[in-house]
Each structure stands twice: as C-alpha cells, then as structure tokens.
Amino acid sequence: MPQRAYLAVRDIILHLQLPPGQTVLEREIAVILGMSRTPVREALVRLEMEGWIRLIPRRGFIVSPIVAEDLQQIYEIVEVLDGVAGRLAAGRATSEQLDHLEFLIQEQKKALENDDLIAWTDLDDQFHSYIVDLAQNPRLRGIMDSQSDQLYRGRLYTIKYRPKPTRSITEHTAILAIMRAADPEAVQMMLKSHRHRAHIEILEALRIIPVK
Template sequence: MEVNPPPLRVTATAPAPQREKLADAAYAALKASILEGLLPPGVETAEQAIADQLGMSRTPVHEAALRLQHEGMLQVLPRKGVRVLPLDPEDLRQTYEVLIALEGAAAALLAMQAQPAALAALSRATAEMGAALTAGDRAAWAAADDRFHRALVEGCGNPKLARLAATATDQAQRARALTAARRPEPVVSAEEHAAILAALQAGDAEAARAATAAHRARASAEILAVLRG
C-alpha cells in the first residue's frame, strides 16, 4: 500500500548545493527513518513525496534509494517509488552470524589496546541503558544499546573491520527496534553489557571476545524467535 511518508528523521541541517551532499542528506534521513521504524516494513511511498518533504529534487532521493537497496533495506520500484523491505528471519540469522564474529574480534582488539575514548563511550552507553531500564523507556534503551555496539566496533582500531560490520549493525538495530515491544525487559542484556565492559576495562581479550559473542548470540536468538513467531 502506497502512503505519504511520515515525518522523516532528518539528520542534516540545510543541505549544501552539491549533488553528492544532497544525496548524502537524503540517504541519512531515509536510513534513520527505516532503522527507527518511522518507515515500517512493507510501506511504499513515492520518491517525489520524500523529496518534497526533504526540500530537494527527486534525483538525490533516487540515488539514496539505490544505496539503501544495495544494503538490503528497501526496493526501488520503477515508476512507482520505493518499498521498505521486510526483515527475513533466515537472512537476519546469517547477518547475526557475521556480526557475532566481527564484534567478538572487535572486542578482543579493543581489550588489547589503550583506547580511553572508546571505553568512556561504552561506559556512558552502559549507564544510559541502566537509566532507561529503570525508567521503563524501551526507546531510550534501544538507542543506548545501539550506541554501545557501534562504539565497540568503531573504537577497536581497525577501520576495515568497522566498515564490514556497519551494514550488519544497521540490520541488527532495525530488528531490535521492530521487536522491542514483544520481547522481555532487557535485564539480561544489561548484565551482559556490564560483563563486556568489565572485560574490556580489565584488558582481557579472550573474556571480552567470549562475552560479546555470547551476548549477541543470545539476543539474536530472542529476536529471531519473535520474528518467526
């Protein structure tokens, strides 16, 4: 069913006139809206409607849509617009297998290095998750959880690993947002994040790898069970 898009998550200020920067701004707005569920799975909308909302021409929106199609988030429909793709449980299972391996490696690398900025970011995200859990704010918890996992891979000192993990991390964020209301309170996740952080702070690479992989494996099984159900 085609609909006009809801208010998109516009992450850029007034876009620069360059075509590439306009496409980047459209990409950021569309991607954030998909990840946060503002554009839910199955929704169809015209590229021109998105362009009108973002205050730009259709061309940069089309370029952004093609990038997101390559990342597996939407489908470009010729002469119709775009359709947000549903999450396929089998595809997501494979994505999580990749993410478990990459995040485990990132945690081990981070534990072996002195990266105070990365550890501080992880500590802040852990504290924010605890505060959100106490307040019963699932949206705030999910946002802090996403910051934790992104800080983990981005702070590991291996930019290539971080780039490889980026698309998988996006799909995981999307799955987490779509299933949050149907999953138990994330008490166990909070404990697992604290264990990961403790291993990183202690410089224990193997413990950090194991704790990260175990956390992602358990959480992904929970999310997949909801999607399959």
C-alpha cells in the same frame, strides 16, 4: 542533493518512521524534503541497490521487510566480529575509555527504569559500537558498519516483543569487568555469547510479531 535525499530517506527507514512493507512514493518524498523528483529518484535507486527498499512492478518502491533469514546471516557475521573487536579492545583500551563504557551502562539502566526502550536500544548500539572503536582496526570498523544499521533496524523493530533487556545490562557489566581485568580471550567469548543470545531472542520475536 541526491546525497541529502539518500541520507534523509535512509534515516527514516532506519528508525522505522517508514516501516517494513510501507510504500515509498517518489512524489511524496520529494514534497517532504522540498526537492525535485530527480534527486529523490536517484536516492531511491541507491537505496534499492543497498537493500533498504525494493522495486515492485506497477507499485513503485516498498520498504524492505525485516526477514529472519537476513538477520540470521547478519548475526553470523556480527557474533564473530564483535568477539574479535572485544579481544582487540581489551588489550588496547585505556582506563578512561573503559570508564565511558561504564557511563553507557549506567545510562542504559536509567533508560530501563524509565521504560524507554528506544533510548535503551540507542545506548546498546553505542556500547557495542564503542567497543569496535576501541579495537582500533579500521577494516573491522568498515565491515561492522556495513552490517550494523540493518541489525539496528531489526532490533528496534522487535524490541517491544522481546523480554525487558535487564539481562543485557548484566552481561554488559560482566564484559566490562573482564575488559578491566585485561583478559582478551574471555572478552571475546563473552561478547560472542552475548550477541548469540540476543540473536535468538530477536528471531523468536519475529515469529510472534503480527503481520500487517
């Protein structure tokens, strides 16, 4: 039961159904999930330990704000490791696996044509995650997983305040072309540059989002 409560609350925080700064009331979560308060309390304590929520004295828990400094630190890790993943994937991916990256790019184009930025964000996440899968390095996968969800929340939070991500699709297409050409060093450099540009866009967006 605590695990189910943990996963449920984490998911609604991840997808901004509980936005940054929102108060999290133990009794309300228990009612929504149809659980007693004990497993919910255990789940909230675990989420606090992982940084998803914060305990505020006499107020209870609030959803952790999305802070530029935190995202800066995450991107410092992700930029480097995404490049490493691309370099490894370029030498290990099959033609069929690269075709799947092409499929994700085409789906991203459709999402933008429909002005569906949420779908685009999910597909963008899938594109980068699949490259990490193609690296075939479980240790790298574990490190990236520990950062990717917090990064996803920040990207989702800022998506409406950033330029329409047509440039990302262009860069994804270029990354795939270099992977097909089997040039690992160029893939690494391109992926790192691609992540860095997105990193700058997100930090700039955080500065203009109205404080509620």
